[in-house]
Amino acid sequence: MRRLLAVHAHPDDESSKGAGTLARYAAEGAQVTVVSCTGGESGDVLTQGFALRHRASRDMAGLRRVEMAAAQAALGIDHVWLGYVDSGLPDPGDPLRPLSFATIPVEVSGRALVRLIRRLRPQVVTTYDETGGYPHPDHIRCHEVTMWAVEHAASGLPELGEPWRVEKVYVDRSMSxxxxxxxxxxxxxxxxxxxxxxxxxxxxxxxxxxGATITARVDIAAHLEARDAALRAHASQVEPDSPFFFWPHELLRGAWPTDDYELVRGAGQGGGTEDDLFEGVEEA
Incomplete structure (x- = not known):
């Protein structure tokens, strides 16, 4: 079986970055799992006129979990919480939220992801590059933790389960x-x-x-509706007329019907641009 693990910082990131890929591989029978490193509890309601604003003020973490469950169902995937607190996005010079994800040493939070990788045994992992895609401290830490965990899942740390070698790691290049x-x-x-x-x-x-360093383009033309449904599931974060919905589906299908990635760990096959993240992978 093909197994894909997508590591994201917050609930909603899985729907705005590579959601069509997740829906496609899940529909094709792969085991697709998203891990959210944080609960998104430091976020704000970004949607004008959001009906459940009172609930957000009382229990933002609980609301984000409900939204994530709806997005998970829309994509047809599995989901795991890594369990860390959202660091927030403070103004320059202001401190991060105490004991939040970005303040935890990589070798501490990385152990939780090592355990998960060894349990799920993905051949392919996707995440962000070293900039985080944008300079949110949790996105940057997500990259650091993912790369540390992939390396250490392959050997050592016997208390965290049987070693597992991830064959390929990709970073998102959707905003090219x-x-x-x-x-x-x-x-x-x-x-x-x-x-x-x-x-x-x-x-x-x-x-x-x-984002010029694209090495893989995954056709998601048949899964744009699932992507949109997952985005709309995060109703506190995504406006109904969000730029995510700016491009008509038919225009996307004709001009650029892919999610895009760069291979940063593992061997590419054939030297050209891949159209399948599992190219060259041995199924088990």
Whole structure:
């Protein structure tokens, strides 16, 4: 059986980064598991007019768990909480929340992920790069913990279970400049007078060549609806008219119907761009 483990910082990250990939592999019969390193309890309600704002003020952690369960069902995947507290995103110079995920030494929180990797035995792991995708302390720590755990799951630490070697590790490259330019070109071709194009072109200039190191493109054209349902499940975090829903499905399917990744650990096969994260993997 093919087994994929996606390591994310907060509930909702799994739906905004690579959700189509998760839905696709789950639909194809792979064992797909998301681990959320934190509970998202330091987050705020980001949706105007959110109906359950009173519940969020009373029990944000509980609300985020309910939303995560709905997203899990939409994607058809398994889910595990690593159990750490959301560090929040303080202003520059302000301290992180005490005893939160980003304040815990990597070799401490990494042990929990080693135990999980050895239990689930994934051939493929996905996460963020060393920048976290954006400079949230939990995203950066998520990368650090994932890479530490993958290395240490392969040997040593016998008290954490039988060793397991992850064959391939990918980092998310969904926010690439080349993807954005391709989508803008498709929008220009379909409606050159679209009033949103100037903003899109400005965004493209700011993003530049970010994410240029794509080595794998996973076709998710058949799973965009599942991705959207998972995003909407995080109703306290994702507006109904969020930029996540900006591009029509038909435009995406024609211009850029993939989730994109960079292989950072393990051997690529054939030297070209992969279309399957499990390429070259031995199923067991």
């Amino acid at each position: 400049g080349q993807r954005l330019r391709a989508l803008i070109a498709a929008l220009e071709a379909s409606d050159p007078d679209d009033a949103r194009l100037p903003d899109m072109r400005g965004w493209s200039e700011r993003i530049g060549d970010r």
